[in-house]
Amino acid sequence: MTERILENLADERGNREGDGCLLDIVLKQVSKRYTGRHLDAVKELDLEIRQGSFVALLGPSGCGKSTLLNLLGGIDRPTEGVIEVGGLSLQSMGDDQLTEFRLKKLGFIFQFFNLLPTFTLEENVRLPLEIAGHDRAFVDSEVTELLDKIGLGERRGYLPAQLSGGEMQRTAVARAIVHKPAIVLADEPTGNLDSENGEKVLALLSEIHAESGITIIMATHSNEAAACAERSIRMRDGRIVSDERNA
Amino acid sequence: MNKIISVSILALFLLVMIDLPGAEAARTFKKALPGYKFSFPRDHGSHDQFKTEWWYFTGHLKADSGEDYGFELTFFRTASDERPSDKASAFRLDNIYLAHFAVTDKARGKFSFFEKLNRKGLGLADAREDFPLVFNQSWSMKFADPETIILSANGGDYKLDLVLDSLKKPVVHGKDGVSQKASCKGCASHYYSLSRLSARGVLSVADKPVFVRGNAWMDHEFGSNQLTDNQVGWDWFSIQLDDNREIMLYVMRRADGGIDEHSSGTVVYADGRHRHLARNEFIIKSDRIWQSKRSGGKYPMGWNISIPSEALSMKLSPVMDDQELATGKSTGVTYWEGAASVSAIKKGEKQSGKAYIEMTGYAERFRKKI
Amino acid sequence: MREFDHFLGALSLFRKFVLRDCLHNYVRTVITICGITLGVSVFLAIGLANKTALSSFHDTVDRVAGKANLEIRPLTGRSFDQSILTGLTWLEMAGAVYTPIITDDVVMSVGDDKSEPIQLLAVDYFADDAFKGYEVADSDSSGESPTSLNGVFKHLGVLVGHALASEHKLSEGDKIELAVDDRRFEVQVSGVLTDKGTGAAYGGRLLICDLSLGQEILDLPGQVSQVEIISPPQKIELLQEKLKSELPVSVTVEPASTRTxxxxxxxxxxxxNLYALSFIALLVGMFLIYNTMAITVIRRRPELGTLRILGLSSRNILSLILAEAILFGAVGSLLGLFCGVLIADWALQAVAMTYQRLYFSLPLDSVRLEPVILLVAFLTGVGLTTVAAVPAALEAAAVSPAEATRKMSIELNIDRWTLPFAMVAFVFFGLSAYSSTLPALANFPFFGYFSALTCVFGVAFLMPALLKRMLPVLGRILYPLMGLESRLAVSSLGRTLGRSSVAVATLSIGIAMLISLAIMIGSFRETVIDWARQTLVADLWMRPASSDGGSKNARFSAHMESRLAAVTGVEAVEPWTESDFEYAGMKATLGGARFDLVEKYSNLNYLSGRSNREVASSIRGKSCIVSESFSIKHGVQAGDTIEVPFKTGLMPLYIQDVYYDYVNDTGFVVVNRDFYRKNMKDDGINSFAIFVKKGYEPVSVRKRIFSELSGQSRFVVRTTGELRERILEIFDQTFAVTYALHAISIVVAILSVMNALFALTEESRREFGILKYIGLPAKGIKKMVLTEAGVLGLYGCVFGIMLGFVLSLLLIYVINKQSFGWTIRFTVPFDFIAQTFVIIMFTSIASGLIPARLASATQAPEVVRSE
Known part of the structure; x- marks a missing residue:
């Protein structure tokens, strides 16, 4: 698995990101204020996350964890400060480069699943690979393997409207990792699931983390969910109040 | 009996009196009957009471530069059977006028023919009854005085203007002023020739004019009905001998292949007297057959003609084989009209002159389309 | 391999993202495609109809002219003296050939009171082969020459055109009865033509005969219609010069193509004008597309955001949306082509009558399918659809990845745009006002149409601001009347201003088209009725039978005037003669009237406002009156002198006044009858206006006229009432197409309302869920949606009617005036407007029924749970 990650890290166009193949994340004095608001969603954050960590961002709603996630994913730009991923500053990237970055290096999991309603389960999972332009045979084998592993193989031809919440989120997880990204960002992945399904998803995430060296950064308001991670970073009013290793 | 007669008379009476609606009475034309008295120059003009008429010129010309040419220029007039409407339009079709012009160009080995078809209206064509003048657009024949004719014609590369002087008086063919073509009354025409005309004038070939001289022959014929059902066509010969005699012969050919007994001819002597030649006075034999690629017709070529009563035996050789005119546009008739030279049949005898021969009805059965 | 995979990948993405969504929302897809189909089919049908009419004319001119490269034609009247031909014999020397032709339209009886107009072409059967454009079908195989001289000599023989012969089963020997002027003429068929060359001119509905017969049938002794000349190509200009210098002024020498x-x-x-009308259908369709695409983008913002997060670039998204638009455009246009071809024949018939009445008499049966026009229509449909989708596509491309995580779909912040849009709107209005004052370009009201277009866009851009202001007002009015639901409805519309303003705009435009056309046609009709009432004061109107049959030049002979005047009960007989002439390269009509009678009995209206008596008394000799169309088309007015070609030469005529007239748009110049007769050398009379003595009934005088005169003449006499009816019949026929067009634009507008409502319902599902949760009963939700539909319809009507008024002013005072030169008095068909209002309101609310039901069926719990 690690070898595959290492292979994938080399951009097909021959660009290399940073030195080596590890994308460590570094935030320096990052602040974010949305237009029209008078408070910072995130204030002067300093943070370092090494490649391969499983980090939980813990806090009540409005504490800035979602904002931080967006910043890490290059979806939003910080008002102040610098975000570096693998030594490269996200701010220095243009829109096309950010898109490329998200395509190859990131995986997202949303609270409301964000599956495309007109795509089947399988087609949703295939998307990242297809957008990246891999040939059909390759995509077929990767996706089939992954779906079987996660146990969604039988439901592959169903549309999201026909899936249960748990199935949908597990599909979202599959979609987030099918292209072997370096980093997975999950925003309240269990927020919309009942406890049983929520546990299943967390177990899946843990398993994935254990097998590959993917960095997983999960925003959640549930302590139980956070417990699955290695490290819990508590946030409040846009600041980090605590940063602990979990047992 | 009385009843039947009175009914018949009544029926006849009614038939005569009632004008059948929509039907127009056809025109009646004067028939060519014996006893016609010719008078010249009046008879050189048109005779509109007869249905068909033509003025017909053939001749042999030699240019100052030595080339030999043969020409034919014919003006036709034909009248409509139907009575024209009361409203006399300038475009009326009581008479229509046709013309043929052909040139046999020996030097270039070419035979060309041209035709015209016009109605009288608007100055396009006319044949005057009161004056010897016939024209069809730019082609014309007019008498400058009772013995002099001016001809004009053009077509393709050729343009011809001639002055013809008549060396002999007009010769009326046939018997009693009528040239009978078949047994029925009126199956005949009034026919005369100016058998020897001396010709001089200008011939332009591709815009290069040259003086030409030679001899010409004029036929003028008018009538209202000619061929019968069992006649397929005719052969006509006009011969001008170097000893100042002329011969005209025509042979009416029958459907069964034989010659009609009304075929005849005329001999004109040096002093201008002439004598009618009956069918049994001449023998014509032809050498060979030429088939036209154009029409498929098989024409006899080369003739031996002997007229014992005149101690004549001559060989006629056409200047070229293809002197066929396919005049689909005007008369709709395909015929052969060509220049020929006259020589002795037997070696050592002296006989020379020029001739023109016309053959109709070989390409198709001769039927007047108009 | 990568590129191909790339392409296949893009295709598969398109299929999954776009196509499936289209199929899922099939109602909206169908509505949108219908809108495009309607627009394209109308555009195509009109295009084909117009092209067919003109190319039929072109074709006939070509076939009759054949190889001729020069033509001698009359500049005035329908024929010229044949003596001209004798002066042409020199052409032969120049290597040219020429032939005269006599031609006119006649009426053929086809049994049992039915007749049809056909063309009679009299040619010289002996003409040079080069002119022989026709070919006779061989009836026997005797090998007779094609000219069939026998037929020529069958003095009354005619050759029948192929189409005519097969339609009426005519063959050699059959008899045909023709109605010419007020006479009958019987001719016999001497042959049938193939459809080669001239045989297919006039759509094969012609008779060919020899010149003398032609002159006789048409009663044109000593006259010919035209002379065709074939000149050696290098000598054309030279011959044209020489001929021009030698021929009289009343004829012209030109290549046949000048006629075309x-x-x-x-x-x-x-x-x-027809194209412009058809463009309306397309325009409304465009708004529909814009609406649909905008709604789509809004609805799928989260999906688009997700795609952006997954790694799709803006460019890809742009292409996806544009591809969707192109798909709609292509499918809709293709269907439009199909439908357009189906209705094209009908469109042709609708416009044929007008072409034939006003411009040229030519049979127009069925449409010719020209591939170029089909292609143009298709590309126009696809092109306009794409253009209309561009704003939505750009918006889609601008969707940021962040939107994927938005928990509620956020409406495009229309507030931001309201003010700039309003400013743009005022710029448009300014442009519109300015261009409405500009004159016509090359006799075509370009600026008039531009003004209308900018006005429409102005309203569209102003709509958000208008609604923003006016919705709350309406809410306050409705609340006491209709309760909570109305307030909710109004505020819901207000929140989704982006969508509601487009829906209202589209509806308004459709209604505006309808109203403006209704006002224009209504005004026009009223004006014509008024004019007919004032001007047509005679009691009876008489014209030759073949006129009714469709023959344009049918005449009575001069002596009819006195014979008619002698009939008991007839007080006065006013004869009218007319013929066409060329003025400044365009066709106009010269008329001859007895102004001494006009002065006494008639009642023309003049621009100057002077009395008829005063003006009519001054028209003698070289003075004339001209119709309004003529005056506007050629920029002349009372007091000017114009040079008009007569048979005797060019005459300077002093214009005494300009009079109102609606018969044609090419214009009239009218002189006194004596002057006309003398200088046109024409005694014929086209029609009579008959004044009946006091104490006599027009109907009984008509009976008397028939009994006394119908023995030798075949004619039709109408009372003024009947004539007025006929005029209106023709009027309605002429506008048949317009009626159809605006029915179509209304359909498209209604479609867009339905579209908006469907979108509305879907978008607001959450609100409905919440409302239900709060406690609003299903009935209440239904009421809310229906109210929204009603409000959309109401505003659509209000703004539509207002815009319609403005557009009708443009139509009447600018576009029509510059195109045709007619003064139309503005009258408002209030009843029609009221009717329209009711129908639109009803239809709008009705179109909300299904969405209302869907909305009220929203399950409260499921929506809330996803919160």
Whole structure:
């Protein structure tokens, strides 16, 4: 698995990101204020996350964890400060480069699943690979393997409207990792699931983390969910109040 | 009996009196009957009471530069059977006028023919009854005085203007002023020739004019009905001998292949007297057959003609084989009209002159389309 | 391999993202495609109809002219003296050949009171082969020459055109009865033509005969219609010069193609007006597309955001949305082509009558399918659809990845745009006002149409601001009347201003088209009725039978005037003669009237406002009156002198006044009858206006006229009432197409309302869920949606009617005036407007029924749970 990650890290166009193949994340004095608001969603954050960590961002709603996630994913730009991923500053990237970055290096999991309603389960999972332009045979084998592993193989031809919440989120997880990204960002992945399904998803995430060296950064308001991670970073009013290793 | 007669008379009476609606009475034309008295120059003009008429010129010309040419220029007039409407339009079709012009160009080995078809209206064509003048657009024949004719014609590369002087008086063919073509009354025409005309004038070939001289022959014929059902066509010969005699012969050919007994001819002597030649006075034999690629017709070529009563035996050789005119546009008739030279049949005898021969009805059965 | 995979990948993405969504929302897809189909089919049908009319004319001119490269034609009247031909014999020397032709339209009886107009072409059967454009079908195989001289000599023989012969089963020997002027003429068929060359001119509905017969049938002794000349190509200009210098002024020498370009010029106004009308259908369709695409983008913002997060670039998204638009455009246009071809024949018939009445008499049966026009229509449909989708596509491309995580779909912040849009709107209004004052370009009201277009866009851009202001007002009014639901409805519309303003705009435009056309046609009709009432004061109107049959030049002979005047009960008989002439390269009509009688009995209206008596008494000799169309088309007015070609030469005529007239748009110049007779050398009379003595009934006088005169003449006499009816019949026929067009634009507008409502319902599902949760009963939700539909309809009507008024002013005072030159008095058909209002309101609310039901069926719990 690690070898595959290492292979994938080399951009097909021959660009290399940073030195080596590890994308460590570094935030320096990052602040974010949305237009029209008078408070910072995130204030002067300093943070370092090494490649391969499983980090939980813990806090009540409005504490800035979602904002931080967006910043890490290059979806939003910080008002102040610098975000570096693998030594490269996200701010220095243009829109096309950010898109490329998200395509190859990131995986997202949303609270409301964000599956495309007109795509089947399988087609949703295939998307990242297809957008990246891999040939059909390759995509077929990767996706089939992954779906079987996660146990969604039988439901592959169903549309999201026909899936249960748990199935949908597990599909979202599959979609987030099918292209072997370096980093997975999950925003309240269990927020919309009942406890049983929520546990299943967390177990899946843990398993994935254990097998590959993917960095997983999960925003959640549930302590139980956070417990699955290695490290819990508590946030409040846009600041980090605590940063602990979990047992 | 009385009843039947009175009914018949009544029926006849009614038939005569009632004008059948929509039907127009056809025109009646004067028939060519014996006893016609010719008078010249009046008879050189048109005779509109007869249905068909033509003025017909053939001749042999030699240019100052030595080339030999043969020409034919014919003006036709034909009248409509139907009575024209009361409203006399300038475009009326009581008479229509046709013309043929052909040139046999020996030097270039070419035979060309041209035709015209016009109605009288608007100055396009006319044949005057009161004056010897016939024209069809730019082609014309007019008498400058009772013995002099001016001809004009053009077509393709050729343009011809001639002055013809008549060396002999007009010769009326046939018997009693009528040239009978078949047994029925009126199956005949009034026919005369100016058998020897001396010709001089200008011939332009591709815009290069040259003086030409030679001899010409004029036929003028008018009538209202000619061929019968069992006649397929005719052969006509006009011969001008170097000893100042002329011969005209025509042979009416029958459907069964034989010659009609009304075929005849005329001999004109040096002093201008002439004598009618009956069918049994001449023998014509032809050498060979030429088939036209154009029409498929098989024409006899080369003739031996002997007229014992005149101690004549001559060989006629056409200047070229293809002197066929396919005049689909005007008369709709395909015929052969060509220049020929006259020589002795037997070696050592002296006989020379020029001739023109016309053959109709070989390409198709001769039927007047108009 | 990568590129191919890339392409296949893009295709598969398109299929999954776009196609499936289209199929899922099939109602909206169908509505949108219908809108495009309607627009394209109308555009195509009109295009084909117009092209067919003009190319039929072109074709006939070509076939009759054949190889001729020069033509001698009369500049005035329908024929010229044949003596001209004797002066042409020199052409032979120049290597040219020539032949005269006599031609006119006649009426053929086809049994049992039915008749049809056909063309009679009299040619010289002996003409040079080069002119022989026709071919006779061989009836027997005797090998007779094609000219069939026998037929020529069957003095009354005619050759029948192929189409005519097969339709009426005519063959050699059959008899045909013709109605010419007020006479009958019987001719016999001497042959049938193939459809080669001249045989197919006039759509094969012609008779060919020899010149003398032609002159006789048409009663044109000593006259010919035209002379065709074939000149050696290098000598054309030379011969043309020489001929021009030798021929009289009343004829002209020109290549045959000038006639075609003349007709094109003449018909241009009519043709382009038709195109403009058809463009309306397309325009409304465009708004529909914009609406649909905008709604789609809004609805799928989260999906688009997700795609952006997954790694799709903006460019890809742009292409996806544009591809969707192109798909709609292509499918809709293809269907439009199909439907357009189906209705094209009907469109042709609708416009044929007008072409034939005003410009040229030519049979127009079925449409010719020109591939170029089909292609143009298709590309226009696809192109316009794409253009209309561009704003939505750009918006889609601008969707940021962040939107994927938005928990509620956020409406495009229309507030931001309201003010700039309003400013743009005022710029448009300014442009519109300015261009409405500009004159016509090349006799075509370009600026008039531009003004209308900018006005429409102005309203569209102003709509958000208008609604923003007016919705709350309406809410306050409705609340006491209809309760909570109405307030909710109004505020819901207000929140989704982006969508509601487009829906209202589209509806308004459709209604505006309807109203403006209704006002224009209504006004026009009223004006014509008024004019007919004032001007047509005679009691009876008489014209030759073949006129009714469709023959344009049918005449009575001069002696009819006195015979008619002698009938008991007839007080006065006013004869009218007319013939066409060329003025400044365009066709116009010269008329001869007895102004001494006009002065006493008639009642023309003049621009100057002077009394008829005063003006009519001054028209003698070289003075004239001209119709309004003529005055506007050629920029002349009372007091000017114009040079008009007569048979005797060019005459300077002093214009005494300009009078109102609605018979044609090419214009009249009217002189006194004596002057006309003398200088046109024409005694014929086209029609009579008959004044009945006091104490006599028009109907009984008509009976008397028939009994006394019908023995030798075949004619039709109408009472003024009947004549007025006929005029209106023709009027309605002429506008048949317009009626159809605006029915279509209304359909498209209604479609867009339905579209908006469907979108509305879907978008607001959450609100409905919440409302239900709060406690609003299903009935209440239904009421809310229906109210929204009603409000959309109401505003659509209000703004539509207002815009309609403005547009009708443009139509009447600018576009029509510049195109045709007619003064139309503005009258408002209030009843029609009221009717329209009711129908639209009803239809809008009705179109909300299904969405209302869907909305009220929203399950409260499921929506809330996803919160």
């Amino acid at each position: 370009s003349q007709i094109e010029k003449m018909t241009r106004s009519f043709e382009y």
